[in-house]
Amino acid sequence: MSSDLIRVPINGISDIICARLTVRREAARIGFSTADQTRVATAVSEVARNVINYATEGVCTLRDDSNSDELHLQVTIEDHGPGIDNVVEAMRDGYSTGGGLGAGLPGTCRLVSLFNIESRQGLTRVTFSLIRKRA
Amino acid sequence: MRVPIIRLGRILLISIQTDLTDNDALCLQSDLIKKISDTEAQGVAIDITALDVVDSYMARIINDTVCMAQLLGADVVISGVQPFVALSMVEMGSDLIRAECVFNLEQAMKRLEIRMSTRGDICLKRDNYVQ
Amino acid sequence: MSAKAFSKLLSTIIEHNRDVLNDEWTSHVMETMGAKYPGILNRDEIHRHADTYITELSAYFKDWNEESSAIQAGSRLGVVVSELSGDHAKRGIRPMDTALYVVAVKRTITKKLITTLSDSPDQLNGCVDVLGVLLDQLTLLTFDSYTTAREKVITQQSQSLLELSTPVILLWNNVLLLPLVGVIDTIRARQFTERMLEAITRHEGIVTIIDVTGVPVFDTGVARHIMKAVDAAQLLGSKIVMTGISPEGAQTLTKLNISFSNVISRVSLRAGVAEALKMVGRRIETINGAAQQ
Numbered sequence: 260m261s262s263d264l265i266r267v268p269i270n271g272i273s274d275i276i277c278a279r280l281t282v283r284r285e286a287a288r289i290g291f292s293t294a295d296q297t298r299v300a301t302a303v304s305e306v307a308r309n310v311i312n313y314a315t316e317g318v319c320t321l322r323d324d325s326n327s328d329e330l331h332l333q334v335t336i337e338d339h340g341p342g343i344d345n346v347v348e349a350m351r352d353g354y355s356t357g358g359g360l361g362a363g364l365p366g367t368c369r370l371v372s373l374f375n376i377e378s379r380q381g382l383t384r385v386t387f388s389l390i391r392k393r394a
Numbered sequence: 395m396r397v398p399i400i401r402l403g404r405i406l407l408i409s410i411q412t413d414l415t416d417n418d419a420l421c422l423q424s425d426l427i428k429k430i431s432d433t434e435a436q437g438v439a440i441d442i443t444a445l446d447v448v449d450s451y452m453a454r455i456i457n458d459t460v461c462m463a464q465l466l467g468a469d470v471v472i473s474g475v476q477p478f479v480a481l482s483m484v485e486m487g488s489d490l491i492r493a494e495c496v497f498n499l500e501q502a503m504k505r506l507e508i509r510m511s512t513r514g515d516i517c518l519k520r521d522n523y524v525q
Numbered sequence: 526m527s528a529k530a531f532s533k534l535l536s537t538i539i540e541h542n543r544d545v546l547n548d549e550w551t552s553h554v555m556e557t558m559g560a561k562y563p564g565i566l567n568r569d570e571i572h573r574h575a576d577t578y579i580t581e582l583s584a585y586f587k588d589w590n591e592e593s594s595a596i597q598a599g600s601r602l603g604v605v606v607s608e609l610s611g612d613h614a615k616r617g618i619r620p621m622d623t624a625l626y627v628v629a630v631k632r633t634i635t636k637k638l639i640t641t642l643s644d645s646p647d648q649l650n651g652c653v654d655v656l657g658v659l660l661d662q663l664t665l666l667t668f669d670s671y672t673t674a675r676e677k678v679i680t681q682q683s684q685s686l687l688e689l690s691t692p693v694i695l696l697w698n699n700v701l702l703l704p705l706v707g708v709i710d711t712i713r714a715r716q717f718t719e720r721m722l723e724a725i726t727r728h729e730g731i732v733t734i735i736d737v738t739g740v741p742v743f744d745t746g747v748a749r750h751i752m753k754a755v756d757a758a759q760l761l762g763s764k765i766v767m768t769g770i771s772p773e774g775a776q777t778l779t780k781l782n783i784s785f786s787n788v789i790s791r792v793s794l795r796a797g798v799a800e801a802l803k804m805v806g807r808r809i810e811t812i813n814g815a816a817q818q
Contacts, residue, residue: 272415272416272417273415275415275416276413276415279447280413283446283447292719293478294477294478294481294715294719296478297446297447297476297478297479297481297482298478298481298482298485300446300447301447301448301449301479301482301486304447304449305449305450305451305486308416308449308451363450365487366450366485366486366487367486369485369486369487370482370485370486392680394684473762475760475761475762476726477719477722477723477725477726477757477761478719478722479760480722480756480757480758480760480761481718481719481722481757483757483760484753484754484756484757484760485753490756490759490760491760494762495759495760495761495762496762497726497729497761497762501762
């Protein structure tokens with residue numbers, strides 16, 4: 260069932276909207292409920308905004324990893340910016356260096372099923388998945 | 395894209411029709427507060443039915459706007475929060491909207507009228523006030 | 526003689542005696558477990574099973590070779606056995622009996638081999654050996670398929686339970702009732718919240734009553750889930766009335782420092798309904814002249 264990758268470049272503020280529209284469409288195609296489409300679109304919006312704020316440009320990749328038992332959409336958002344100094348710190352509630360409510364990453368984490376972040380100088384990669392059992 | 399702000403008596407009415415970029419939202423924010431202070435509006439109704447994603451940044455813009463409007467003496471009522479937008483917001487644990495929420499613009503207008511009727515400055519006609 | 530030759534021989538013997546084997550297996554199964562599952566197992570059906578099963582056994586031994594000797598769930602014999610096990614699992618036949626059902630054929634075939642090959646013990650040994658190896662594998666496969674099928678049944682059941690357990694009721698125009706019953710875990714919380722929000726939007730639910738009479742334990746987890754639902758509902762513009770908190774529940778919540786300050790709470794659903802109706806400008810009245818009880 261899986262699949263081609265969908266790539267959305269994130270080069271400016273308006274690409275955030277483009278990225279979340281694309282992810283919503285893809286989530287709908289896979290068969291996620293409207294609630295889940297909104298969750299994953301919000302998550303993408305949140306992370307894409309970090310890209311714009313800290314790295315100015317990046318790319319968002321979507322992959323359909325569904326199988327016969329479950330629906331699985333994997334999202335990877337990468338940039339080549341300066342990286343996050345302290346990933347553990349950034350995942351704590353209330354932490355934010357660039358505006359927002361400080362709920363950015365930890366909040367995103369609560370919207371999805373799996374969440375992973377790796378960051379060093381020149382590469383930050385956030386990967387998250389929405390997984391639901393098929394009805 | 396500029397979002398129009400419609401004036402109905404002492405109420406300002408904003409109906410957002412499409413997804414907003416951050417810049418659109420900030421633009422709307424500054425347009426709105428300017429208009430409030432220009433017209434001495436007492437109530438603001440904002441309909442956000444068209445927003446199908448409200449992330450923490452957008453939530454903050456909305457809350458900031460509410461806060462600014464209140465400082466300028468206007469009550470704010472928000473209408474049309476989508477069910478799954480509300481769900482994502484509470485799940486993220488981002489700040490909720492710090493204004494009264496109702497289903498649609500019509501109810502928002504009604505609520506504002508009720509709230510405005512209890513204000514002490516309702517009797518002030520705009521003209522004899524400004525002169 | 527090689528294992529391949531034994532398999533060929535075994536195949537020939539099975540093919541040659543298929544009707545006898547079929548009858549004997551059927552009778553054996555009926556005798557040993559027919560009484561245990563009256564109305565579930567019947568002779569005709571077992572006979573049909575036996576027919577396909579024995580045909581596939583014979584085909585398996587005919588094409589036997591070293592590399593392909595491991596039974597795959599997707600092979601033809603594998604499919605026959607796993608379908609049978611799955612079917613048994615769904616009909617509530619116990620796993621042990623399902624295994625016996627599949628393994629019984631060993632006894633039937635071995636008996637036949639003993640009479641046919643009585644004068645060549647080497648061949649007899651070889652054939653029994655090959656047969657034994659296969660039946661061991663089939664037993665494992667049976668067990669595996671049985672468990673998988675059972676798990677599927679359980680998942681389906683819990684799913685349908687989930688469906689049943691969170692109705693959102695339109696109590697009156699603009700008044701919704703959400704009776705929560707049973708344990709509230711994350712999945713159920715997510716589900717009732719989604720449903721409630723959808724219903725609030727659809728019916729413009731100005732007031733939503735959340736009744737927790739049926740929630741056995743009220744702890745921080747449950748409280749947090751309900752609080753999230755309340756917050757989300759208020760973002761849409763619905764007011765929340767909560768009913769049915771037990772005295773113990775109230776004690777626990779207060780000790781946990783949870784006040785639900787943004788909801789109206791009433792001890793009974795009855796009081797909650799009255800409160801909710803008042804919020805939409807209605808009330809329940811005695812009809813004039815109606816018989817007083």
